[in-house]
Amino acid sequence: MLWKKTDNHPTAATNCNVDESENLALNKTTSQLNPFLRNKWGADRAVDGQHSDLSSEGGQCTVSAYGKSTAEWRVDLEGVFNIQYIFVQYRTNNMVWDENHPNTGTFMGFSIYISNTTKKEEGMLCFKDTNYTRDTIPNPFTIPCRIFGRYVIYFNNRTHPPFPSGYSMFAYNDLCEVEVYGCPALDSIGEDCPSPCPDNCLQGQCDDIHGTCVTCLDGYGGQRCDQKCTDNTFGPNCTNTHSNCSDGGQCDHADGGCSHGCDNSTHDGYASCPSNRYGNNCQENCSINCKDPERCDKITGHCEGGCQVGWKGSRCDRKEASDQSPTSSSEYHLSPEVIYSIGAMFIVTIVIIIILIIKIRGMKRHSRENNRKDNDEHVTKTEASYDFYDTIPDDYFGYHVLAEVPKISTYGVLHENQNPSVALDVNKLNV
Incomplete structure (x- = not known):
């Protein structure tokens, strides 16, 4: 069995002895998706081996940022291990953990993944809470998880409302401790992991209790990969078959190759030739x-x-x-349809050119006639202006010969008439 998931706590009868196994996560490298602003609540707090103070101010718990729809935390075991189970202690603020605790709603719905990369999508789901309520979710939480892997990833989200009853509005990873237990080597089996896995297990990986291989090396099958492939089977776990060896003999148990070549229409003795190849071994x-x-x-x-x-x-x-020389010009003859098309295009082109010439000539003729007409009108207007001046009388502009105005002696007038009033009038005249 590669992995197992139950609601019961692991026991010594089915798992490595917890007391004698190593906490694989202790002081290993950690990270989280949405850290809080201050370093005092960093991701490493969850693997420091301390969880006596479960408050946010005790310095032993990780606290993630507020108001986020997803929360993710992971630890790098710094190698692939045969994981047995995982212990999770969530933050309680040192309060009684029951249905009235404010953090039960943030813990509900969490998942645990085991992966050989930092991406949970590329690993295996170990556990996901879908049934617990505020009054039933345990804390601390022990999760059986028998999977080979390097990264243990805690994940929770609040991305698809409406949420189940009791869930918080946002997601958090307020972890005070995460412990990972299992065999520290890939090639060990048994209650305390003392025995090596069978030789033909791929990458030396096997079930830690029974020693059954996760998968076999090419050419071997059976639960412990101790059976060599026969009857024209080959590959990992002897899952590939063919009967295309040219001599009808057994193909190679590992790669399926034929010692004396393959039948026609096959490639490497077992695969059909691609569409553009044929012959012996598709050559x-x-x-x-x-x-x-x-x-x-x-x-x-x-x-x-x-x-x-x-x-x-x-x-x-x-x-x-061919009846004709390859260099003969007749080899490159044109079809009647092409000739007709070329001829029609030529005629249309000639007609268009003729029409353009006629239009251009007409435009030039019209332009010359307009220029001649404008010149005639200008000459007529000029002659008319000269005739007009000839008919004007000499006194038309108001010029007249002025007569001599006789001078009046004011002296004589003054002495001829001694009347003061008259003199006064003369003075007015002189003014």
Whole structure:
């Protein structure tokens, strides 16, 4: 059995003795997806071996950021191990753990993955809570998880509302301690892991209790991989079969190869040739001159559907004879349809050119006539202006010969009339 998952705690009868096994996670490298702002609650707090103070201020617990929809924490065991079970202690703030505890809702729904990479998707799901409620979820929690792996990953999420009853709105990984127990070597079995796995187990991995291999090396089968493949079977766990060796003999138990070659239409003795190959061990290429290029019978190489124009033979590898020299110009004759098309295009082109010439000439003629008309109108206007000036009388612009104005002696006037009022009038006149 590769791995086992139950609701019961592991016992000495089915697992390595916990008291005598090593905590594989102790002080190993850790990381978390959404750490809190302060380093005092770092991911390493969960593997420091301390969980006497389960509060956030005790310095022994990891605390993740608030308000996140996913929470993820992992420890690197720094090697692939035969894991037995995992111990998880969640943060309680040193309060009684029951249905009224505020952290039960954040613990519910968590998962544990075992992986050989840092990605949980590339590993195996060890445990996922789908049934616990606030008043039934245990803390601390011991999880049987018999899987080979390097990374132990704690995961929780709140990404698909509505959530089950009792769940918190956000996800957290407030872990005070995570301990991983199992055999520290891949090649050990038994209650205290003293015995090596069978020789033909792939990568030396086997069930820690019974010694059955996870999978076998190529060419071997059986629970302990101690049976050599027979009856034309080969590969890991003897799961591949074929009967294509040319002499009808047994193929190689590991890779399926044939000591005296393979039948036609097969590749490496067991796989059918690809569509563009044929022959013994698929060594020949189908002709590119097949009507369907590079597709032929996998045994004979005969083209499927005949040959392309100019080729003949069952494999389309011979060129058809020609009555004319390859360099003769008649080899490159044009079909009547092409000639008709070229002729029509030529005629249309000529007609278009003629129409353009006629239009250009008409435009030039029209332009010259407009210029001549404009010149005639200008000359007519100029002559008309000269005739107008000839008809104007001499006094049209108001010029007249002025007569001599007689001078009046104011002195004589003043002395001829001594009337003051008259003199006054004369003064006004002089003004």
